Amino acid sequence: MSSDTVFPVVGPAEAETVLQQFADCCARFQLQSVAHQGFSGARIWKVVASDPRFLAPLCLKRWPDDHPPPARLPWIHQVLLQARERGISFVPQPYFTRGGQSSCEWNSATWELMTWLPGEVETAPQPSPQRITAAFRALAAFHQATADVHQSSGNANQPAPAIADRLARWRDLTGGGSEQIQQACQRRSIPALDDLAALWLARHAKLPVSLTSRLFDAAKLTLPLQPAIRDLWRDHVLFDGDNVAGFIDFGAMRIDTPLTDIARLLGSLAGDDPALRQIAIDTYSAANPLSAADRDVIDLLDHTGAILAGWNWLEWLYVDGRQFPSLPAVRERFTTLVGRTIGPPGVVISADA
CATH class of the missing domain: 3.90.1200 (Aminoglycoside 3'-phosphotransferase; Chain: A, domain 2)
Structure with a gap:
């Protein structure tokens, strides 16, 4: 992240366009912007299908320009896929684009779509x-x-x-x-x-x-x-x-x-x-x-x-x-x-x- 970093304003229309690049995404959905975006400058949306019987919630993420390196992201996704294949259900599963890629380049940014994981973060100073x-x-x-x-x-x-x-x-x-x-x-x-x-x-x-x-x-x-x-x-x-x-x-x-x-x-x-x-x-x-x-x-x-x-x-x-x-x-x-x-x-x- 450079010293003149400006966090981009990304609207739902752009997110919807990106979402259509992924093969397993349903035609009708709702995008819910996540309020807490962290420190990196990434943008996150929760993707909810109109009929939740057909699709569990997903997580659409727009990574900041320099993190992670785009060339490393497919490797990261392969590690996650291997973990899930071996029974690690608490890491997200990546989705693939219609072109068979686990990420999407759009408007000079890298995007990914993965399963949405439920739960809450620990807020107590000392966890149990x-x-x-x-x-x-x-x-x-x-x-x-x-x-x-x-x-x-x-x-x-x-x-x-x-x-x-x-x-x-x-x-x-x-x-x-x-x-x-x-x-x-x-x-x-x-x-x-x-x-x-x-x-x-x-x-x-x-x-x-x-x-x-x-x-x-x-x-x-x-x-x-x-x-x-x-x-x-x-x-x-x-x-x-x-x-x-x-x-x-x-x-x-x-x-x-x-x-x-x-x-x-x-x-x-x-x-x-x-x-x-x-x-x-x-x-x-x-x-x-x-x-x-x-x-x-x-x-x-x-x-x-x-x-x-x-x-x-x-x-x-x-x-x-x-x-x-x-x-x-x-x-x-x-x-x-x-x-x-x-x-x-x-x-x-x-x-x-």
Whole structure:
């Protein structure tokens, strides 16, 4: 997403035109625009047939211009199809166009049509142990169902891209990037966020030395690689009671260590609650055993991910000047990051900063 991002205004007429490109779409339907569109700039509609006996609800999505890369989207859809073929019903099923493609290029944008998944996101700061258990049992099942996708191409054990990316970003920040962001925060004012930015900069002016050395060590590890969702956080997990009804939004999926999914979901759902974190790790490990080294990497990915996410938000907002559909949602997200990395006492991630 570029610094001059403008979220496009896409009307129902264009969505209806795109919908007709898909082979299994019925002739009569209703389009319901989804109010919560997330941070990426994607547009989403719920597609409801006039007679629901003939078609379950579908999800029509217009992806933003640069995410995910159009060439990667068919591969993402194949991973989802394989997961569903192996019994993973809580991921969406892609639909194909009349030309046999799982996505549609229309008006300089990439569109996809998939099954609509029911359920609700977790809104409580601390989910119940039952929901934590369900979420990590579902994640383990997804990883089991897709574990062999990368093995056919050989070299399944390699240094993890997630760790390499974090190390590169860490170097960028320690090499002058953080100073550039701090200067931008002084020049630009965003009243809804300035107080949080000041808190962040006061706490994280220097990145933790201990995490720097751990990143260097982790970058030398070779880990099993397979499809990793990479953006599985609480807003992308749907619950029906205490059961997982859906995982959504796979645009960031790529070949990586599955440990990055565990870390992302762990920090988002369990936060820094020791009991919930233990339940999450034990649940996942019961299906896919985790070694002590794996658990160290999960902890590292979680901690560095939270710190880098805060710096990324400041750069997007104060340096790049990006605009997001909902500034209150941005504040809520950044407030969570501030809370995780700054306080309250006893849960500070970067104690040596």
